[in-house]
Amino acid sequence: MIGHSAKIPLPSLKRLPGYVHFLRSLKCEGVATVSTTAIGRALRLDPTQVRKDLACTGAEGRPRVGYRVDDLIVVLEEFLGWRNVSEAFLVGAGHLGSALLGYEGLRNHGLDVIAAFDSHPAKVGQDVHGVKVLDIERLPGLARRMGVHIGVLTVPVDAAQEVAERMVEGGILSIWNFAPVSLQLPEKIFVQNGELYAQLAVLLRRTEEAVSRKTPSTPEVA
Template identity: 45%
Template sequence: MRYTPILMAQHKPASLPTVKRLPSYLHIVEAALREGKEYISGTVIADELELEPIQVRKDLAVTGIVGTPRRGFPVRELIQCINSFLRWNQQTDAVLVGAGNLGTALLGYGEFQKHGLNIVAAFDPAKQKAGTHMNGVRVYSLHQMQDRVQALGVRLAILTVPGEHAQVVSDLLIQSGIQAIWNFTNVKLKVPPHVIVQKEDLSSGYAVLSVKVGLQNAQDT
């Protein structure tokens, strides 16, 4: 029996918070599989993540999974449904621009590979890096970027350059056919409407941490 990700098929995406929570559900369900479990209940997942069970059930419903009363969700099918909804069972080629510390950290982040992200080339302005390999990925000079991106037919770029170069590099990438940018810089990129930008912003997490630590200190005094 296959569970089709119905909402995706109808081009009706789930809410952003739901999509953001799916990877944490996947972690827990994969752990359950490793422990040999066949079923997992929404309540168990909810307890683990300190969420309401109704929230978990609503979120998982977008993947098309169907639970069994009193037994919960079948573990293998649930993993397949989440991966299918997120398209993590398909391979997506990407290039990475900016092979500094953050870029190198991302090149070595095994989770991405596991989820189909295949970084096929990296680019960096530093001449001494050109021709080397970082975590198995070949680094090219920035001058070769446009030619290589076009030749590879890649549509996704991961941007880890210093902020002051972000817009220029983004423009060049889009000229070369890039249609989606995963932006790790602190710059709000200006892009044409057909280009997707997903911005990672560590200061959001830091804001939450700051407020929590502030409340903790207030309770201590």
């Protein structure tokens, strides 16, 4: 459930996980209260921005004292939906899908992948990091029956559109798409692109440029 009814700007929402990570580390160190100035210094953000971001979540600090670390963690985690973990289906139990299934951090960040799907007979029936791989044909029915609203898409690029449509058929509302293709889906469906390969392509290119900057004939990304 959404913890607070305020509108929150997208950049603010994207900064919230960083705050929680930092607050958890403070908690481990036994720190009881924290100011927006201290948060800003640690995360290299303007304290006024931090204050605004936190205000969107309904968190309340006290003048001179700041925020109680424990309370602030709870407010932010509730706002982010990390305290009521959302269930998700993952499709594509290949290299990336398996890595994501093995990444225990997802659950701490609100996402619980409860089943995986694949079309390959050799993969169906297997157990990947404790998650059962089912036949893709069963996805729409199971998603409807179990009320699963999130799909994680880690299939090859040429299968992505078709699988996404199966997800939508099953009532899935949001897709985390790791296939490097732009999906065409009804407007009400939210697609978050993973951009892993795009990030990697830019990273490698920039590195090559930096390495070859010693020679004068270096190409650059425009």
